[in-house]
Amino acid sequence: MYVAVKGGERAIENAHALLAHARRGDPSVPEISLAQISQQLALAVDRVMSEGSLYDRELAALAIKQARGDLIEAIFLVRAFRTTAERFGASEPIDTAAMAMDRRISATFKDLPGGQVLGPTFDYTHRLLDHDLVAGGPVPEPARAPAAAAAMPRVTDLLAADDLIEHSGAPDPAAPVGDLTREPLGLPAERDLRLQNLARGDEGFLLALGYSTQRGYGRTHPFAGEIRFGTVEVELFAPELGFAVPLGRIAVTECQMVNQFGGTASEPPRFTRGYGLTFGQGERKAIAMALVDRALRARELGEDVKAPAQDEEFVLMHSDNVQATGFVEHLKLPHYVDFQAELGLVRRLRAEFAAAARAGEPGIPEAAE
């Protein structure tokens, strides 16, 4: 009779074996390789690297395979691996002006130094299911052009040269690098920690919040000054050598948002900035992040904080999908004890209610009576 909570251990083992079986699927279908995931589901890998906060295509691909394509579960796997990894330093700031460009577009200038480079994008494709992909087959070679000889200056740098946009300020090399995975997030949080939080934040959450600012909940009048995707060098300062040594190249997507700002009595009118950055190609996330970053600067820029996207505590405390999914899904765990306690109270209140009704009394007297 008393079986409900017994046998937990064997049940778990059996469930895990069944999961492995379901993960593999029909054994007559070839097993997917990490290389296939990394190459052909590249944007999924990019997202898992970004929100998993770990630049490692192979581990991200493994996580996606293990998670059966559930990207939040894959992000969780990557995070749990990353969390105990030793921190031995912080890299130099990456220089996105020196990016080897795969794609670079500006929505604010028709043409600009370096030009517009569409690169690999879904933009302007017709979203018609392509039945050629059912069978697969070789794809034609893409057109090639020599890499741009000249650097492509960032649009925001061009605007800053004319003092038309706020200056982002030179980095202070002596300032400690904030890291919310090593220190609990204090509120209010400075922009470095906010950006770290957003960079790790859930794409869907940021998308909805960014969208809400466009629909009037914390409007920021944004222009996509520039979106660029390509590879940049990562360097680590080696004290023994006295200079920074290159560690390798990573692919990143950067969005520099240009937003309106009215100016004040002491400040001339100029545009303000919102910033988004992701690992790999993550334009949707980068744009949404830039919108939310700008919205979260309301306090700093003296704007009224009225909308959810401007509410730092609301955004930062709810952006992390690993935290969110854990707590939402923990409702699956047993709550027998608490429910029993509630059940007891409801029964008691109902009994009192019924007794009062039988006695012809009104229910519980109002406190003021």
Place this chain on the structure above:
Amino acid sequence: MSALQGDTSHRDESHRDTSQRDRTYNFAYLDEQTKRMIRRAILKGIAIPGYQVPFASREMPMPFGWGTGGVQVTASILGPDDVLKVIDQGSDDTTNAVSIRKFFAKTAGVRTTTRTGEASVIQTRHRIPEAPLHEGQVLVYQVPIPEPLRFLEPRETETRRMHALAEYGLMHVKLYEDIARHGHIATTYAYPVQVDGRYVTDPSPTPKFDNPKMNDCAALQLFGAGREKRIYAIPPYTQVVSLDFEDHPFEPYRHDAACALCGATESFLDEVITDDRGSRMFLCSDTDYCATRRAEGEQGGPSGPPERSKETHGA
């Protein structure tokens, strides 16, 4: 002996019985720097009973909301000689308790037990064991929302200020409104307590039935909230008072039933529905307590609520 109680040998691998543990990860999974950071938070928590100490919670290999705070606290205090018990809903055999116990058996290789009296560290979700805890034991609670004021004030910045000023009027107003509306304080679990006359503290979602056990407890009580990144503590023999009013004193929940297996009337009972015609029986939520009583020869009564006159079993 747990690490908090003076064992400092963790960095020396040779001191451990590591025969059965997975050596891919450090002892008890977390790296030693992380454990040191968590132990500092625990020590601060012990020094300021009931105060929520922020700590840099790690992503653990189980989901947030499933005990990551408790797991990090346990991982940080566990020593090779500790004996670990893990319960969920009072039971050693619920799936999440099994999962966490296996995690530490695998990563720390420590001995595990289901017997409350034998354990040096007990990690729990939603219950305090029925058997009184003794000195030297550590009870580690898994906490989902550590802030007792959270559902009255959603902002962390505000609630921290309220704690700093000991501004707890809002909580009393809430309890008063319960009485005004329902005739009772309608909080049945996570019933707020005041620790050492200072901090209003969340006992975690234990039923208020368990609140009196927190007061003057011989064991050290540690609370870990992983997702919310908070640790707090109640040192042994600390005064813990459930909030109430003079004319509406705190009353622990009582069942009008006895355990169908061991006949206990003084333990917290789970209700089990046995068919689709409204039949039900009551069973001890604390499975070790129930098994111990049965081993001592106690037997269950009828499965329904017993008639008072037939009640023969004492506590």
